[in-house]
Amino acid sequence: MSDLLERLRGRGWRMTAQRRVVAEVLDGDHVHLTADEVHARAVTKLPEISRATVYNTLGELVTIGEVLEVSTDKRAKRYDPNAHQPHHHLVCGQCGAIRDVHPVGNPLADLPDTERFGFTVSDVEMTYRGVCPNCAKA
Amino acid sequence: MSDLLERLRGRGWRMTAQRRVVAEVLDGDHVHLTADEVHARAVTKLPEISRATVYNTLGELVTIGEVLEVSTDKRAKRYDPNAHQPHHHLVCGQCGAIRDVHPVGNPLADLPDTERFGFTVSDVEMTYRGVCPNCAKA
DNA sequence: TGCTTGACTTAGACGTTGTCCATTGTAGGG
DNA sequence: CCCTACAATGGACAACGTCTAAGTCAAGCA
Known part of the structure; x- marks a missing residue:
C-alpha cells in the first residue's frame, strides 16, 4: 500500500x-x-x-x-478504502456488519430513460439489507 | 389522506x-x-x-x-411517505434534489448465492447519483 | 546545511441531528 | 364525568462533524 x-x-x-x-x-x-x-x-x-x-x-x-x-x-x-474495484454493500440490520458484494448485471442499465428526469446519471450505490448468520442464530 | x-x-x-x-x-x-x-x-x-x-x-x-x-x-x-409502492431514489450530487424512480428488473435476484455469505437478504436499496437538469445548466 | 514560506496540524468551541427523561397533559374507556 | 395509561413537553445530553486562530513543519532553494 x-x-x-x-x-x-x-x-x-x-x-x-x-x-x-x-x-x-x-x-x-x-x-x-x-x-x-x-x-x-x-x-x-x-x-x-x-x-x-x-x-x-x-x-x-x-x-x-x-x-x-x-x-x-x-x-x-x-x-x-477499496475504491478502485467498484462494489456494493450487504448490511446486517441487527449488528451492523458490512460485507462487500458484487451483484451481476449492470444496474445503471436498469434505469429506463423515462425514469431519469433529465438527470445525467453517473453512478449507483446498492445496499442489500438482511440478517447475518450470527444474528440469525441468536 | x-x-x-x-x-x-x-x-x-x-x-x-x-x-x-x-x-x-x-x-x-x-x-x-x-x-x-x-x-x-x-x-x-x-x-x-x-x-x-x-x-x-x-x-x-x-x-x-x-x-x-x-x-x-x-x-x-x-x-x-410513499412506503407502499416500493421504489428507489435518484439524487443530484450538487443540489441534493431527490426523485423517486422505478428501475426495471429485480435487483435482489442479481446477488448470487456465493455473494450472500450466509445472510438472509430481505431488501435492497438503490441510490442513483448524478446531476439534475437545473444544476447541469449552471 | 539552514532559511523561508505556505500548507498542515492542533485543541477546543461550536453547530447540527438525534435521544432521553422527568414532568405535565389528555384521549378514550368505564 | 373521572381515571388511568399513554402521549407530549422541553431541556439536558450525546454523537458526529465543522470551523478557527494560532502554532508547526515539509520541502524547495540558496
Missing part, C-alpha cells in the same frame, strides 16, 4: 506523519471504519494526532477518489 | 393533535423531508409541538412501516 502513499505524493501532497498514519489505518484491514474508529486507531500509532486532522484527511482522500464514503449506517459515515 | 389516519386508528393508536399534524405534513407534498423540516412545518399548524414528539412519531411510523427512512444525504435522515 505504499502504492497509496506514492499516488498521494504524485498528486503533490505534502507527506506528513499524520497522513501516513491515516493511510496505514485504512490499509490495515478490510473493515469499513467510521471516522472516529480511524481516529482511535491512528492515536495508537501517533498519540498527538487530532480529530480534525483525521476528518480533513479522510475528506481529502474521498474528494480525490482514493476512498469511498458509505452511509449504510444511520449514524456515522464509514470509509471504504 | 385520512387513509393514513384510518390505518393508524385501526392499529390502536391514540389519535392526538400532534400525530395528526405530523401525518398531514407527510401527506402534504411529495418531497422527502428531514425530521427538522417536518417539525418546522408542523409548528406552523400547531405551534406548541415539540421536536421530541416529531422524532417519536416519525420513529413510530417507520417501525410500523407506514413511512420509509432514506439516508441519501450525508446529513439528516429523510422520511418518505
Whole structure:
C-alpha cells in the first residue's frame, strides 16, 4: 500500500506523519471504519494526532477518489478504502456488519430513460439489507 | 389522506393533535423531508409541538412501516411517505434534489448465492447519483 | 546545511441531528 | 364525568462533524 502513499505524493501532497498514519489505518484491514474508529486507531500509532486532522484527511482522500464514503449506517459515515474495484454493500440490520458484494448485471442499465428526469446519471450505490448468520442464530 | 389516519386508528393508536399534524405534513407534498423540516412545518399548524414528539412519531411510523427512512444525504435522515409502492431514489450530487424512480428488473435476484455469505437478504436499496437538469445548466 | 514560506496540524468551541427523561397533559374507556 | 395509561413537553445530553486562530513543519532553494 505504499502504492497509496506514492499516488498521494504524485498528486503533490505534502507527506506528513499524520497522513501516513491515516493511510496505514485504512490499509490495515478490510473493515469499513467510521471516522472516529480511524481516529482511535491512528492515536495508537501517533498519540498527538487530532480529530480534525483525521476528518480533513479522510475528506481529502474521498474528494480525490482514493476512498469511498458509505452511509449504510444511520449514524456515522464509514470509509471504504477499496475504491478502485467498484462494489456494493450487504448490511446486517441487527449488528451492523458490512460485507462487500458484487451483484451481476449492470444496474445503471436498469434505469429506463423515462425514469431519469433529465438527470445525467453517473453512478449507483446498492445496499442489500438482511440478517447475518450470527444474528440469525441468536 | 385520512387513509393514513384510518390505518393508524385501526392499529390502536391514540389519535392526538400532534400525530395528526405530523401525518398531514407527510401527506402534504411529495418531497422527502428531514425530521427538522417536518417539525418546522408542523409548528406552523400547531405551534406548541415539540421536536421530541416529531422524532417519536416519525420513529413510530417507520417501525410500523407506514413511512420509509432514506439516508441519501450525508446529513439528516429523510422520511418518505410513499412506503407502499416500493421504489428507489435518484439524487443530484450538487443540489441534493431527490426523485423517486422505478428501475426495471429485480435487483435482489442479481446477488448470487456465493455473494450472500450466509445472510438472509430481505431488501435492497438503490441510490442513483448524478446531476439534475437545473444544476447541469449552471 | 539552514532559511523561508505556505500548507498542515492542533485543541477546543461550536453547530447540527438525534435521544432521553422527568414532568405535565389528555384521549378514550368505564 | 373521572381515571388511568399513554402521549407530549422541553431541556439536558450525546454523537458526529465543522470551523478557527494560532502554532508547526515539509520541502524547495540558496
